[in-house]
Amino acid sequence: MQIKNPVLSGFHADPSIIRVDDTYYIANSTFEWFPGVRLHESKDLVHWNLLPSPLREVSFLDMKGNASSGGIWAPDLSYADGKFWLVYTDVKVVEGAFKDMTNYLTTAEDIRGPWSKPIKLNGVGFDASLFHDDNGRKYLVQQTWDHREYHHPFDGITLTEFDTNTMKLLPKTARTIFAGTEVKLVEGPHLYKINGYYYLFAAEGGTVFTHQEVVARSKSLDVLSFEVEPNGPFLTNFDTPHSYLQKQGHGALVDTPSGEWYYASLVSRPWHKENESAVDPRGWSTLGRETSIQKVEWDSEGWPRIVGGHGGKTFVEAPKDAILTLTADNHSQHDEFDTPTLDENWNTLRVPFNEEMGSVGNGQLTLIGRGSLSNLHELSLIARRHQTFYFDAQTKVKFEPFSYQQMAGLTNYYNDKHWSFVFITWNEQNGAVIEVAQNNRGVYTSYLKEKAIPIPEGVEYVWFKTKVRKQTYTYEYSFDGTLWQEIPVTLDMSILSDDYVLQSYGGFFTGAFVGLAAVDYTGYETPATFDFFDYHEYGDEK
Template sequence: MTVLHNPVLRGFAPDPSLVRVGDWYYVATSSFEWFPTIPLHRSRDLSHWEYAGHVQGAAPGDSLAGVPDSGGVWAPSLSWDGERFWVTYTVVRSVGTPYFDLDTYISTATRIGGEWSAPRRVASHGFDPALFHEDGRLWLLNLQNDHRPGGERFAGIVVTELDRDRLEPVGDTHLLLQHDRLIEGPKLLRRDGWYYLVLAEGGTGWEHGVRVARSKELTGPYELDERPLLTTRDDPDVPLQKAGHGELVETPDGQWLLSHLTARPLHTPQGRRCTLGRETAVQAVTWDADGWPRLRQGGWHPAVEVDAPTRPHPLPPPAVPEDLSWPWSTLREPPDPSWADTTARPGWIRLRGRHGPESRWAAGLLAQRVTEHRAEAEVTVEAQPVTFTQAAGLVLWYNPEAYLALDLTWAEPEGEPQRGQQWGSTAGGRTVLVLVERDEDGVRQVAVVDVPEDGPVTLGVTVEGADARFWYVRDGVRTAVGPVLDFGRLSDDHGSRLRFTGAMAGIHARDLVEAAFTADFTGFRLTCTPG
């Protein structure tokens, strides 16, 4: 047996879809507005996981330009038909409107880390689709939406048979189940003559859960289990909260597992805050005498430690990437040498300034996931900004309405007021570090520190729970910049708008006028400490 410690994928790894092929377990997770699209991980023992690539090309044209925050690629469903991997997912282009404005796609690959076929659009009833393979037939499951005034946004689960080659509908779409509580994210399996629907229930927040229904016929009617398979909605003190969006998988020896998303909240004066986003966990499952799945430990609360029916199979530590591959991520497009170059100065990353941090089109940002409540990031930056429209530095990022940044930039001579951009070589000014915080009320300049005009400076930030303290190093001396800032704002739970991702730490650069200013970065380090 292997003792696994949940979450098994830590920090921003939501909506896991788990599949077993031989001795390997593979999981796909949501990427939303971030690249790489649909990260894939693999494990032999469910405890030790490694990055296994991503579904390259999942965003048609390799662009999610303009998609809203927490839009983009939602809830991929990974499956295996005995010959190749399939993935279906939705690109969501509206968030918080009556209309879903989305496109559902299917892509396939013979190897998990191999080349994926160009995505093909299929019937797009809603988000969080799944595929079911049976006797050479292919079925697409989804939810449906009634966008009309008075209609139900989550109006039931539907299934459509698809031609395996053309991916076009075969026959009618069937309504499988409607429920008075929100249900979505359907997964389908067959066991002992029953078809089981595994459903995400109650939304993706504190009310989240997993509910199961079953039928003797694939197209229904389905009866709901009277109790949830998994939820934490009844107990805010369970360490793993928001448990839901599950998928059942059978092991080689006939035992069962449940993958699901979860979150580890901080308890702050402002309430519970999930700064790490939603993560991936695994539970052990048994079947009761009536044929319903149950958590092996009893009840419906997720366990932090689980005895998995596998033998330990540790993996070597991941290599430090020499390029901008995983664990680096970028917003709405993959990294491109035209603005993120690792060859211009060996051992450094050169970022060209692009749009401001609130752009949905051309963000000059590279970031990595924060995976623990204790973390420290640092980087050395060298740049020579000559106007306030140019800046580069270290950032803690959630979205354009929630970030903290320490940037190297230009300011007027001390004591002079802001007078817009200064032109000509006699404009004067000084090189400064500016600490800013952004929330739904706007951007605030927290602190300004003078630094020499030339030479590199090391920037850093230390995160302890909901506290973030920025600092810089010059001549070997670490100096704090500004007060402790509220890292809890960089969470799924702050503010009134839907948020589905997680906090990131990274580097960024902007040049709002010429788009030509460059900054060089080296020695980026993000250390996340469990505790």
């Protein structure tokens, strides 16, 4: 078998990978999307199956009002003392001098839960991980944030001892063990003890095209005692601009039962337009930051090296002791909304799906019209990741608006400032109509205006479809589910990419989603009824 990268396609950033016996687990960031922390399992590192997310209730995570790309940053999954330990961060401030946040800890004997009531740890910095030393002591390892304008905001990697008797940190033990290199922006630390050395893996350069992973080691955990790997960095694509894989860095190390080593990291697959350089800028990462796995070997001096060079490879040799894991061939999804709970592929923003948003079951999803798609507090939207460059998605919706302030339909969504929407609404000329709109850097544009498509009398349902074709996408409608009409608006997919959002906003960490939404900012809570949703993948090339 071969590992084909990315192993987790679409928005699966900041992987934390571990092995328990013969099973591997990966935890990924989810930022403002609910449920919090994405989990997968595998026995071969090639095929991965989605597990229930651990943070499914407001008592574990309440992100109402969080800025886009706030919320869950870089969770850390570990296993010790017969249970899983999950450290996660809820970031409340994204832009500006401050990164207000809280780090939490929850544990479970079974990866599927139940998970314990979260314990508040600290707010010193994000990307916190828990290191279980072989002498029984435990330490929180984390990026450290410095708001002072005359210091660099990334103030090294801090180590703080964790007392398992009180289940609290011991603040007076805190010390900076690694200041990073001249590349700066040191973050994402994971600590391991191997052959008598403490190895610290950390990301630098920012999670963009300058991203990299460095390794440092020490015989102790003393202040600034770590030396950096020579002839590094360990992993980067900064100097491999033509590689299929870009932005690799932030991640974690894992060994196999037979003693092989692998490294899971975030990765992006940017595309560029014909009139653009493929080198600078390197393109548009509409699938967000995904997860790759590279094989690791150790040199004669005891330093880890990426097999094939520090740029990594698309195809990687699977473990010799891999156990074949059965999984779906792709991520296509068809949902008839038959069950009273949402499928694991669905996500909501900031809070879990609840009765204020709507209900699901008996062949229908009802969304109660609430705030606009720019609302950070009250929003009726369910969405799933784009996981390939080419796909169709469609739905069937019933909606009876009586105001232009009411909208329901199908959306392609990045964040509150970057999205598009095909929807049923109302106008003064024709009553119920179909419109297409886009929010680009917070600027709203209606594309059809006075040419909005009237919905004929007697038509109860409208079918909507989106066709995503890597660089562009379109919307279609039907009044019978058979005869489709393309709406003459072609939209630029790059607007829903990390790289585009970065140009105007400090939060650019997620990826494109496709989903269903109902808006009624009149406050009269007009419901929309969806009969099904279908997401059909064609692949990464078509």
